[in-house]
Amino acid sequence: MAGSTRRDLLAATALFTAFAGNALGRTVSKALPWQPNEAYPAARVQPGPWLYLTVAEATTIDAIVDRLIPPDDLGAGGKDAGCTVFIDRQLAGPFGGHDWLYMQGPFPADPLPSQGLQSPLTPRQQYRLGLAALGVYCQANFAGRQFAGLTVDEQDKLLAGLEKGEVKLTGFDGRMLFGAIYANTMEGYFADPIYGGNAGMVGWKLVGFPGTRYDYRDVIANPNKAYTLPPVGLAGRPAWGQPT
Amino acid sequence: MTRRLPSKNVVIIGLGWTGSIMALELAKTGLDVVAIERGPWRDTAADFNIGTTPDELRYGIRLEMFLRPKQESITMRNNPTQTALPIRRWGSFLPGNGVGGAGMHWNGQTWRFLPDDFRIRSHMTERYGAAILPADNHIQDWPVSYEELEPHYDRFEYIAGISGKAGNLKGRIQPGGNPFEGARAREYPTPPMQQGYAQDLFAKAATEKGMHPFPRPSANLSAAYTNPYGCSMAPCTYCGFCERFGCANYSKASPQTCVLPALLQEPTFEARTNCEVTKVNLSPDGKTAISVTYVDLQGEEWEQPADLVLICAFGLFNVRLMLLSGIGKPYDPNHDEGVVGRNYAYQTGSGSTGFFENAQFNTFAAAGSLGVAADDYNSDNFDHGPHGFVGGASITSAHTNARPIGYRPVPPGTPNWGSKWKRAVHDSAGRFTSVGAQGSVMSYRNNYLDLDPTYKDPLGRPLMRMTFDYQDNERKMANWMADRCDEVARAMGAKNTQVNRLVGPWSVVPYQTTHNTGGAVMGNDPKTSALNRYLQSWDVSNVFVMGASAFPQNAGYNPTGTVGALTYWALDAILGKYLKSPGPLVQA
Numbered sequence: 001m002a003g004s005t006r007r008d009l010l011a012a013t014a015l016f017t018a019f020a021g022n023a024l025g026r027t028v029s030k031a032l033p034w035q036p037n038e039a040y041p042a043a044r045v046q047p048g049p050w051l052y053l054t055v056a057e058a059t060t061i062d063a064i065v066d067r068l069i070p071p072d073d074l075g076a077g078g079k080d081a082g083c084t085v086f087i088d089r090q091l092a093g094p095f096g097g098h099d100w101l102y103m104q105g106p107f108p109a110d111p112l113p114s115q116g117l118q119s120p121l122t123p124r125q126q127y128r129l130g131l132a133a134l135g136v137y138c139q140a141n142f143a144g145r146q147f148a149g150l151t152v153d154e155q156d157k158l159l160a161g162l163e164k165g166e167v168k169l170t171g172f173d174g175r176m177l178f179g180a181i182y183a184n185t186m187e188g189y190f191a192d193p194i195y196g197g198n199a200g201m202v203g204w205k206l207v208g209f210p211g212t213r214y215d216y217r218d219v220i221a222n223p224n225k226a227y228t229l230p231p232v233g234l235a236g237r238p239a240w241g242q243p244t
Numbered sequence: 245m246t247r248r249l250p251s252k253n254v255v256i257i258g259l260g261w262t263g264s265i266m267a268l269e270l271a272k273t274g275l276d277v278v279a280i281e282r283g284p285w286r287d288t289a290a291d292f293n294i295g296t297t298p299d300e301l302r303y304g305i306r307l308e309m310f311l312r313p314k315q316e317s318i319t320m321r322n323n324p325t326q327t328a329l330p331i332r333r334w335g336s337f338l339p340g341n342g343v344g345g346a347g348m349h350w351n352g353q354t355w356r357f358l359p360d361d362f363r364i365r366s367h368m369t370e371r372y373g374a375a376i377l378p379a380d381n382h383i384q385d386w387p388v389s390y391e392e393l394e395p396h397y398d399r400f401e402y403i404a405g406i407s408g409k410a411g412n413l414k415g416r417i418q419p420g421g422n423p424f425e426g427a428r429a430r431e432y433p434t435p436p437m438q439q440g441y442a443q444d445l446f447a448k449a450a451t452e453k454g455m456h457p458f459p460r461p462s463a464n465l466s467a468a469y470t471n472p473y474g475c476s477m478a479p480c481t482y483c484g485f486c487e488r489f490g491c492a493n494y495s496k497a498s499p500q501t502c503v504l505p506a507l508l509q510e511p512t513f514e515a516r517t518n519c520e521v522t523k524v525n526l527s528p529d530g531k532t533a534i535s536v537t538y539v540d541l542q543g544e545e546w547e548q549p550a551d552l553v554l555i556c557a558f559g560l561f562n563v564r565l566m567l568l569s570g571i572g573k574p575y576d577p578n579h580d581e582g583v584v585g586r587n588y589a590y591q592t593g594s595g596s597t598g599f600f601e602n603a604q605f606n607t608f609a610a611a612g613s614l615g616v617a618a619d620d621y622n623s624d625n626f627d628h629g630p631h632g633f634v635g636g637a638s639i640t641s642a643h644t645n646a647r648p649i650g651y652r653p654v655p656p657g658t659p660n661w662g663s664k665w666k667r668a669v670h671d672s673a674g675r676f677t678s679v680g681a682q683g684s685v686m687s688y689r690n691n692y693l694d695l696d697p698t699y700k701d702p703l704g705r706p707l708m709r710m711t712f713d714y715q716d717n718e719r720k721m722a723n724w725m726a727d728r729c730d731e732v733a734r735a736m737g738a739k740n741t742q743v744n745r746l747v748g749p750w751s752v753v754p755y756q757t758t759h760n761t762g763g764a765v766m767g768n769d770p771k772t773s774a775l776n777r778y779l780q781s782w783d784v785s786n787v788f789v790m791g792a793s794a795f796p797q798n799a800g801y802n803p804t805g806t807v808g809a810l811t812y813w814a815l816d817a818i819l820g821k822y823l824k825s826p827g828p829l830v831q832a
Contacts, residue, residue, distance in 0.1 A: 028285055028516075029514040030511060032505060033285060034290060038289065039289075041295065042296065068661040069666060072663060100307075100313065102313035102314055102331070102332045114748075114750060115321070116333065116753040118329055156662065159661075186649060206673070207648050210608060213483075215482070216484070216610075217479075217481055219606045220440055226604050234299060
């Protein structure tokens with residue numbers, strides 16, 4: 001994320017300032033290298049056009065995230081919580097390219113389940129190819145209607161089929177597509193709102209998570225009592241005049 | 245082109261707990277010490293800032309503080325007949341990176357192993373006969389006893405400020421502590437943490453079942469504390485962001501809070517970060533290390549000569565560096581020969597999650613080491629005769645966090661998504677709590693580490709290959725413990741429970757534990773150990789190797805307390821013996 005990139009750059013810059021004529025690498029000696037006000041905040045998601053998704057892809061994801069987490073009396077669904085925005089911004093960043101993962105081949109066709117992720121496809125490729133294959137499937141099986149145009153029962157049945165591997169898409173593993181969207185939807189719904197999802201901290205309110213308050217000594221001191229303070233995020237909360 | 249730097253007395257590879265303690269104690273004697281760390285410098289104010297650190301997505305899910313698999317991963321298979329493939333995304337365990345290492349991102353549970361653990365092979369054979377030992381086991385007695393390590397455990401606990409209650413002071417059992425523990429010379433430096441409602445229920449239920457619960461020893465401090473190095477810590481606030489995170493409160497013991505402020509005052513110490521040691525270079529006869537080679541961020545290669553080389557990386561990477569450098573004979577399971585990579589072990593996890601009707605556990609009010617444990621079923625604290633397995637587990641009611649991306653349990657039978665899931669996750673919130681069993685893993689002929697024949701790191705060096713699976717002995721033990729946990733969870737008042745058993749092959753996907761041990765074990769016989777009892781390489785006497793890689797097999801406890809004790813034990817040998825007369829401290 002942006003913070004670490006900045007720190008890497010700082011480290012790289014230090015090579016040229018602190019080490020003239022000596023080994024390249026950050027040298028620390030005689031004092032802690034701490035600087036006042038030095039911190040590495042995560043970049044906050046900004047509203048605006050899609051950074052990676054196409055409009056058609058975003059329409060499909062809006063429909064999917066609202067079935068995974070439907071809107072109801074417990075709070076907003078995935079769409080209004082911002083899960084699609086979250087997914088788009090994550091796909092546009094280092095996560096979307098698996099930038100930090102080990103992506104050298106070979107990639108054998110028959111890994112053991114215990115060996116975990118063994119696909120060469122990045123999340124960006126998984127979404128692009130998987131949603132295209134889902135579009136082809138819907139076109140063929142629902143008389144030309146796309147996923148967002150299906151009834152909620154049809155949507156739920158199709159999603160359950162993808163999850164279980166019972167619905168076969170042409171040229172793409174439906175379970176991989178479901179798994180990617182499911183994981184990212186839950187991340188978006190429960191991550192700090194600065195990443196574009198969890199609007200109004202709806203996910204945190206659903207599970208009673210107070211967010212970033214960081215001090216619960218009073219809770220420990222008063223066992224078996226309901227916690228009543230509203231959640232707080234890295235950017236504050238609405239009552240503090242902060243958009244969340 | 246490699247450039248050669250002026251020689252140092254001591255080069256330390258990796259600046260975590262073991263590296264920083266060694267660096268401080270050796271620099272205090274006036275030696276020129278350089279620590280070379282492949283990750284970045286990290287400090288509390290900048291990197292664990294309270295305005296940025298409670299961020300589950302960034303640190304808990306995307307794993308910003310950890311080693312990136314792109315830089316180095318490990319290949320994995322369950323047995324030698326399979327083809328290992330790289331762990332492309334960390335899951336089962338999470339190797340750290342940067343200054344502080346695992347001591348920065350840990351939960352802080354700081355145990356001593358039990359006296360029996362150090363002579364488990366002899367003990368089990370004496371009590372039950374050799375037939376109780378599992379097939380193809382490599383179980384070995386440690387070359388040190390609990391009594392020898394006791395002062396060093398004590399020293400580490402006082403550096404870290406550990407919060408706990410003694411159960412055995414000089415042989416006298418103490419109320420409120422662990423009656424099974426080995427005798428300790430004095431109390432913990434700080435009192436135990438305050439426990440939550442779930443832990444109170446557990447303590448009551450476990451006591452009714454004849455168990456002996458006690459607050460587990462914690463590196464999240466219950467009170468302000470200044471350690472013998474003059475470093476000060478503040479009380480834990482139960483924020484629920486320990487493991488995978490740095491602590492913004494200076495409350496979790498780490499190299500940052502406990503060692504580095506003192507270390508940086510030593511004028512003969514220097515740290516080089518973002519520099520990865522690629523090899524320890526040996527003399528032509530292979531008996532002496534002469535230097536280390538490292539690569540900086542720019543890809544420039546440097547050679548740092550030194551008289552003494554301390555390998556202080558995470559255990560797994562200690563083993564890989566030894567294999568890449570030719571320090572010790574690589575282990576070969578076909579002939580059951582060689583020592584480097586031998587006896588890799590891990591830990592079992594099993595237990596029961598209880599769902600309650602009327603309770604407010606406030607699970608988010610948590611700390612990495614908050615918890616009440618019972619050791620009645622650990623090590624050989626109970627009769628193994630009827631069970632047919634070796635080893636045991638610490639049974640615990642703990643709340644380390646309730647961060648909602650990663651941890652939001654729902655009762656068994658709940659769908660994974662949709663309206664019913666949403667209702668269930670809402671209704672369960674704050675009403676679930678787990679009883680867990682963290683168990684030992686013995687060592688076996690076919691659980692080992694070597695170099696992978698196919699996959700390489702970005703510098704072209706082979707990745708290490710891990711061949712590991714749980715064996716019948718561990719499955720039996722862990723599943724028996726799961727039933728014990730479930731009994732306690734039900735006795736606590738759970739309406740229904742989800743029992744978590746050890747089934748199927750070990751998988752890299754779900755997080756389990758970062759208690760990877762062995763691969764460069766200590767012992768009295770150079771045919772079955774890479775290191776002698778002082779953690780000195782049998783083959784290259786000016787190389788010492790710190791860390792859990794030295795464990796002959798793993799016990800039912802978190803490793804850091806023992807890693808810290810072994811570090812001070814080895815330090816005493818280096819200061820008291822080696823530096824006066826460099827050479828092998830034990831004759832092979």
